[in-house]
Amino acid sequence: MASRLQYLRRLPRLLKPSSSSSSSSTIRRFSFLLLEASRSETTRWSPACRTFCSRPLNLGDDPQGPAAIDYSSVLQEDEFHRLSNSTIHHLLEKLEEYGDNVEIDGFDVDYGNEVLTLKLGDLGMYVLNKQTPNRQIWLSSPVSGPARFDWDRNAQTWVYRRSKADLLNMLEGELEQLCGEPISLS
Numbered sequence: 001m002a003s004r005l006q007y008l009r010r011l012p013r014l015l016k017p018s019s020s021s022s023s024s025s026t027i028r029r030f031s032f033l034l035l036e037a038s039r040s041e042t043t044r045w046s047p048a049c050r051t052f053c054s055r056p057l058n059l060g061d062d063p064q065g066p067a068a069i070d071y072s073s074v075l076q077e078d079e080f081h082r083l084s085n086s087t088i089h090h091l092l093e094k095l096e097e098y099g100d101n102v103e104i105d106g107f108d109v110d111y112g113n114e115v116l117t118l119k120l121g122d123l124g125m126y127v128l129n130k131q132t133p134n135r136q137i138w139l140s141s142p143v144s145g146p147a148r149f150d151w152d153r154n155a156q157t158w159v160y161r162r163s164k165a166d167l168l169n170m171l172e173g174e175l176e177q178l179c180g181e182p183i184s185l186s
Helices: 004-015 023-039 077-101 167-179
Strands: 107-112 115-120 125-131 136-141 145-152 157-160
Touching (some): 136 167
Antiparallel strands (some): 125 136
């Protein structure tokens, strides 16, 4: 069997449109190429695809990979806005109080256009906002990078499916790590 690298080297030639090829034949050639590359014994590479199943998010599940989406628990838009607004406003209040207790140059909390921004001077900046189409809260962190949090009905909290991290607990740990002062967001 050919290696993935051999298939990838052939990719530009195979995808180059010819006068007799259509876009559907180009897609078929690309799909075949990905399938062959995924079957290669020399690599464990597989085509980029996702499988979603309907099982509830369970924080005690196997830590291997993200938890599946339970579509029966997807929030209705009005409930999503109520929960996300409540969380963001709660965080705004707690972070403003926290700013009064820590001595960080450049500490600033701002909320506008449904985006919560926490500036920590030279330590970095957090950005938290709602993503209504996905029914998620997105967080950009100077410590852990980007994360997308889904509401977990059982745990009654926002959870990052990949690591099963709770939004509030994650922020508490990171802020204490950065600022040297504990904070309680729960």
